[in-house]
Amino acid sequence: MGGGDTLKAHVGMALVQLFFGGYQVLTKVALNVGVNQLVFCFYRVSLAFIILAPIAFFLERRTRPPITKKLLLSFFFLGLTGIFGNQLLFLIGLNYTNPTYAAAVQPAVPVFTFLFTVIMGIERVNLLRYEGLAKVGGTIVCVSGAILMVFYRGPALIGDEEMENVAQIKISARGQQEASGWLINSLHNLGLDNFQLGVIFLIGNTCCMAAFLAIQAPVLKKYPANLSVTAYSFFFGVVLMVIASLFMVHESSDWILTQSEILAIVYAGTIASALNYAIVSWSNKILGPAMVSLYKPLQPVFSSLLSQIFLGTPIYLGSIIGGSLIIAGLYIVTWASYREKQATLGVTPHASSVSEPLIHEKSSDQGGHISSGSSSIS
Template sequence: MEKKSWRLCSWMESSLPIMGMVLAVTALAVNMIISKIAMSNGTSFFIISVYSNALASLILFPCGFLFNSSKRPPLTFPILCKIFLLACFGCLADIGSYAGIKNSSPTLGTELLNLVPGFTFILAVIFRMEGLNLRRSSDISKCLGTLILIAGASIVTLYKGPEILNKVHPVDPHALLSASKQNWALGGSLLAFAAFSTAAWSIVQTSILKIYPSEMAIMALYCLFVTTQSTVVALIAEKDLDAWKLQAEMGLVAVVYAGIINITFRLYMMTWCLSRKGPLFVSLFNPLTIVVSVVIGVICFQEVLYLGSVVGALILVIGFYAVIWGKAKASKMDKNSQVDNTTNVESTSHEVPLLQDKIEEV
C-alpha cells in the first residue's frame, strides 16, 4: 500500500506542471477569443489593456511586497529601470496582440505565438547571449527553424485560402468572430510585432532575474509600469472619453478575465512551471494554444477556419520544434562540456598533491 501511495504521489507531482501549462495555454487562448468578442462589440483594446493590468497590479502587489519581504533582495534604481524597460516591451506586446486580433482572428494570434522562439534566438545572437557556430547541428537547426517560422508566419499572414470550416455570414448574429471587419495582412503584421516584443521581453527578463531573483515582486512592478504606460498610450489614442466606460457587458468580462486569469494566474503558473521544469518545457506547450483556440473558436463561436491558417500552422509548428530541438541539443552539449571540464579539474587537483609528495621525498 505504501509503494502504491508513493507512486500515486510521485505521478501527481510529475503531472502537476503538465496540467499547469495546459491551463496556462487554455487561459491565453480563451482570453484572445473573449477579447475579440469584446472588441467586436465596441470595446477599445487600449482600455482592456489599461484596466486588466491595473486589476492584476492590485492582486499582485500584496503578494509581491507584503509577503516574504525578508527574503526579497533590495530593490535598487538600476533594477527599477530594467523592470520599466521590461514593461515597455510588455506594453508593446500587449497592445500589438490586441490590435492584431481585432484586425484578424484569435486563431492567427495563437499561430504567430510560435514566432517567439525564433525571434528570441535572433536577439540572443545579436546581444551575444548565445553563440552561433554553423558547424554544429544544433545551431543549424535553430537557424533553419527560424527561417521556417518566418515562412510559416508569412503564409498565415498573406494567404487565407478557401474556407475549410464554417463560412462568413455577416447576417448571423452568432458569428461574432467572423462578422467583424478583418484586415489579415495588418493583423498578422501587428501580431508578428507583438511576438518580437515578447521575445525582447524574455531577453530583458532573463537579465533581471540574474540580479533580482524575486519573480512575484518583478511581476507586481511590471504590471504597475504596464498600467502606467498603456494609460498614456490610451489617452493619446482614444480621443473619446466615453471609450473609458465599459458599457458593453463583454467589455467588463474581457477586463476581469484578462486581469485575473490571463495576467495574474497565467503568469504565475508559467513562472511556477518555469522554476520546476525550465524554459524548454514551458515552450513545448505553445503549439497547443493553436489547437485550443481553433476548437473553441470553430465550435463555440463559429469562427471561420481557412486553408492558409492550417498550412501555415503546420509549418510554424515544424519551425518551432526545430528551434526547440536545437536549443535542447545545445544545452545538452554545454552540460556535457561542463562535466568534462569538472572531471579534468578534479583529476588535476588529485595529481598535484602526488607530485608534491614525490618532490618532498626527493
C-alpha cells in the same frame, strides 16, 4: 521535485494554453462589441497588477535585493515591451483577424527570442554542430510561416466564411472610428488589407514579447525575485497605458464598459495574466523552460476549437500551412536547445564543444529561479 509535482506541472501548462485560448475568444467578442483596445489593455493590466503586487510583496519580502536606478530602467523597458507593446499590439491584431490566427502566431515568440538573444550576445550559435544549424533552420522555417500567414489566406477549410463576414460587419461605429487612425490609413496606402494588417500587428506583438524575454533574462540574474520583477513590469505597463490614454482616448464613454467587456477584462486580468504567469513560473522551476515551451503550440489548437465552437470562425488553408510551419520551426529550435542543455549538463560526450542553451537556468544555490521568467506568456 517529486513525480506528483511533475505531473501537476504538465497538467498546469496544458491548462495555461487552454486559458489563453479562452482569453482570445472572449476578447474577440469584446472587440466586436467595440471596446477601445487601449482602455481594455489599461483595465487588464491594472487588474493584474493589483493582484500580483501584494502577492509578490509578501511572498518575496525576504528575497528581494535592493532597487537601483539601473534596475528601475530595466523594469521600465520590461513594461514597455512585454506589457504595453505586447498586449496592445495583440488586441489590435486580434481585432482585424480572429482568435485562430492570433493563437497561430504566438508559437513564434521563443524563436524571435532566440534571434534577439543572439543579437544581444546572450545566445551563441555553433554552426559547426547539428544543434546550431537546427536553430538557424528552425528560425527560418518559423519566420517563413509567419510571413506566409500575412500574404496568403486561402480558402476556408472548416466553417462558413460568410459567418465571419457578418461578424466583421457587426463591429460598432466606435471600433470603426478607431480603425481609421493615421497609422492604419498609412498602412492601407501600402496596399495591405485589414486582415494582413492584423497579422502584422500580431507579429509585432510576438516581437515585443521576445524583446521582453531577452531583456528579462539578465535582469533576473541581478534581481532573482520572479514575482516582483513581473509586478514591477506591470506597474510600468499601467503607467504607460495611462500616458497613452491621455493622448489617444478622447471620449469619456470609451471608459464605460458593457457586461461582455467587463467579463472579458476580468478574465484577462485574473486568468490570462495573474494566474497564467504564476502557473508558468512555477512550472518552469519543475520542468525547465525547454519543456514548458513545448506546450505553446497547444494554444492554436485550443483557440481554433473554441473560436469554431463559440464564434463559428472558419479555419483557412493559410492558417493551417503557416501555423504548421511556425510550430515546426518552434519544435526544431526547442529540440536543438534541449540537446545543447543536455550536452552542457554532461549528458552527451561532446558537452565541451557546444554553445549555451537558448534559455539559461540559474544554479540551485540561487534558489532555483528560472532566468527566462514567464517564457510563454502573450
